[in-house]
Amino acid sequence: MLLKAALLNVELLLSLLAVGFVVGTIVAVLQVYGGRVLGVLAFVFEWVFRSIPPLVLLFLVYFGPERFGLSISRFLSATIALGLCSSGYQSQIFRGAIQSISSGQMMAARALGMSRTRAIASVILPQALRLSIPGWSNEFSGVMKDTTLAYVVGYNELLRSARAIMDRHYDAAMLSFLTVAIIFLVLTYTGNRALGWLEERTRIPGLQVAGWSEEGHS
Amino acid sequence: MNMPLLKVEDIHKRYGNEEVLRGVSFEVNRGETKVFIGPSGTGKSTLLRCVNQLTPPDKGQVFLEGTEVTHHKSDINRLRASIGFVFQDFNLFAHLTAMQNVSIGPTKVTRMHKEQAQARALAELERVGLGDKANAYPAQLSGGQQQRVSIARALAMDPKLILFDEPTSALDPELIGEVLEVMIELAREGMTMLCVTHEMGFARSVANEIIFMEHGVIVEQGPPQQMFTNPKHQRTGEFLRKISELYGETER
Ligand SMILES: Nc1ncnc2c1ncn2[C@@H]1O[C@H](COP(=O)(O)OP(=O)(O)O)[C@@H](O)[C@H]1O
Ligand SMILES: [Mg+2]
Numbered sequence: 198m199l200l201k202a203a204l205l206n207v208e209l210l211l212s213l214l215a216v217g218f219v220v221g222t223i224v225a226v227l228q229v230y231g232g233r234v235l236g237v238l239a240f241v242f243e244w245v246f247r248s249i250p251p252l253v254l255l256f257l258v259y260f261g262p263e264r265f266g267l268s269i270s271r272f273l274s275a276t277i278a279l280g281l282c283s284s285g286y287q288s289q290i291f292r293g294a295i296q297s298i299s300s301g302q303m304m305a306a307r308a309l310g311m312s313r314t315r316a317i318a319s320v321i322l323p324q325a326l327r328l329s330i331p332g333w334s335n336e337f338s339g340v341m342k343d344t345t346l347a348y349v350v351g352y353n354e355l356l357r358s359a360r361a362i363m364d365r366h367y368d369a370a371m372l373s374f375l376t377v378a379i380i381f382l383v384l385t386y387t388g389n390r391a392l393g394w395l396e397e398r399t400r401i402p403g404l405q406v407a408g409w410s411e412e413g414h415s
Numbered sequence: 416m417n418m419p420l421l422k423v424e425d426i427h428k429r430y431g432n433e434e435v436l437r438g439v440s441f442e443v444n445r446g447e448t449k450v451f452i453g454p455s456g457t458g459k460s461t462l463l464r465c466v467n468q469l470t471p472p473d474k475g476q477v478f479l480e481g482t483e484v485t486h487h488k489s490d491i492n493r494l495r496a497s498i499g500f501v502f503q504d505f506n507l508f509a510h511l512t513a514m515q516n517v518s519i520g521p522t523k524v525t526r527m528h529k530e531q532a533q534a535r536a537l538a539e540l541e542r543v544g545l546g547d548k549a550n551a552y553p554a555q556l557s558g559g560q561q562q563r564v565s566i567a568r569a570l571a572m573d574p575k576l577i578l579f580d581e582p583t584s585a586l587d588p589e590l591i592g593e594v595l596e597v598m599i600e601l602a603r604e605g606m607t608m609l610c611v612t613h614e615m616g617f618a619r620s621v622a623n624e625i626i627f628m629e630h631g632v633i634v635e636q637g638p639p640q641q642m643f644t645n646p647k648h649q650r651t652g653e654f655l656r657k658i659s660e661l662y663g664e665t666e667r
Contacts, residue, residue: 299506301502301504301506302506302508302509304469304502304506305500305502305506305507305508305565306508307469307495308467308469308495308498308499308500309495309496309519309520309524309568309572310492310493310494310495310496310497310520310524310525310572311492311523311524312492315523315524319519319523320508323510324508324509324510327510401509401510401552401554402552402554402555403551403552403553403554403555403556404509404552404554
């Protein structure tokens with residue numbers, strides 16, 4: 198039962214990471230290249246979603262539409278609320294990475310005749326996203342844990358299932374919460390390993406990594 | 416009709432309080448090589464960037480084959496695609512192989528088919544003597560090799576002219592020769608080139624004209640022979656003597 202619930206956490210995790218990734222990338226690009234108006238809007242966006250506690254946002258998104266007679270599924274409300282929260286953090290990671298890329302890269306792309314959008318898509322982002330993997334890995338762990346917040350809107354994720362077990366068999370409570378903890382340990386470990394592998398796979402040959410040199414001497 | 420390939424008219428550019436370019440005009444005919452020299456901070460790089468609008472000038476016009484590049488309605492991306500630019504610090508795309516660096520322009524800008532673009536890229540890499548480095552990443556290449564890849568990247572776009580901004584200044588002395596060799600070959604094949612460089616051996620062997628700039632204006636311009644032996648301005652002679660001492664004058 199808990200393992201089945203864990204799948205729901207993973208499902209939520211993947212969809213909110215996707216929302217956070219897409220929105221976060223767009224926000225970061227606008228912050229750096231969006232010019233005055235769009236740039237300011239992007240900063241406001243980041244500020245809003247990094248300031249509002251995820252739980253508050255979750256309540257707003259889940260119960261807000263109800264006021265107008267609309268209903269929103271638990272899964273969708275959690276994806277939107279937690280996804281936007283994450284997009285705030287992810288945009289910060291991506292913005293740092295974009296800004297660390299030498300301005301000569303953009304200049305060379307423009308000199309070839311690429312439009313700004315084309316240059317961002319073909320030259321800037323492929324490099325910036327590679328650089329973002331370590332920071333993103335961190336955000337991944339945080340968001341992993343945040344999936345349990347969907348508990349409060351009645352999404353049948355891990356914590357809620359553990360709670361249900363406790364209600365029925367009080368003796369098993371500790372055991373089930375411990376199991377939940379262990380499942381999170383395993384999920385986070387697996388995710389971080391996968392990201393580590395991705396980082397290795399997409400490493401640009403010849404570029405030095407801090408603290409390590411290919412020749413093996415310092 | 417005898418229209419110059421490139422016509423630059425009365426370019427002005429100001430950064431804050433500093434007027435970096437104060438009215439620069441010159442013309443380049445097809446197949447010519449012009450060499451710009453002048454003290455650092457004089458506005459040579461700014462001038463080259465004004466030609467392809469990487470830096471838009473405050474005033475003045477640039478015409479490429481009669482088309483006004485500086486016009487606010489010009490299709491600047493298309494015009495840039497026909498003006499090669501070689502940077503002092505190469506600026507190769509770090510995440511792409513040499514081959515991909517050269518083929519990205521044809522595929523993403525001029526929409527050439529992938530196989531065709533790759534064949535073209537390989538041909539250009541061979542032209543600069545790097546056919547065997549097609550799969551190397553920039554960080555795996557020496558400075559001289561990187562600069563040659565960046566020349567190949569410019570060539571793959573079939574440029575009408577190429578702008579070189581101190582292409583050998585970031586290189587270790589022993590790597591300068593291989594880049595100059597490629598540039599000399601290009602000039603002899605009839606490529607139109609504007610080069611900011613203090614390599615006077617290069618200027619002597621291929622430049623049609625040397626243009627001496629100082630404080631944002633052209634002080635003097637003329638064929639190398641005249642500039643070296645009989646400059647009109649005292650400053651020109653002084654500067655040429657100084658860089659000849661600094662960089663040596665041997666033909667490479
Ligand atoms: N993007 C910029 N912003 C502010 N000042 C600049 C910028 N680019 C160049 N300058 C200034 O313009 C002057 C000319 O620079 P530059 O064109 O690079 O000269 P050169 O290539 O002849 O050495 C310098 O004083 C430089 O500090
Ligand atoms: Mg310069």
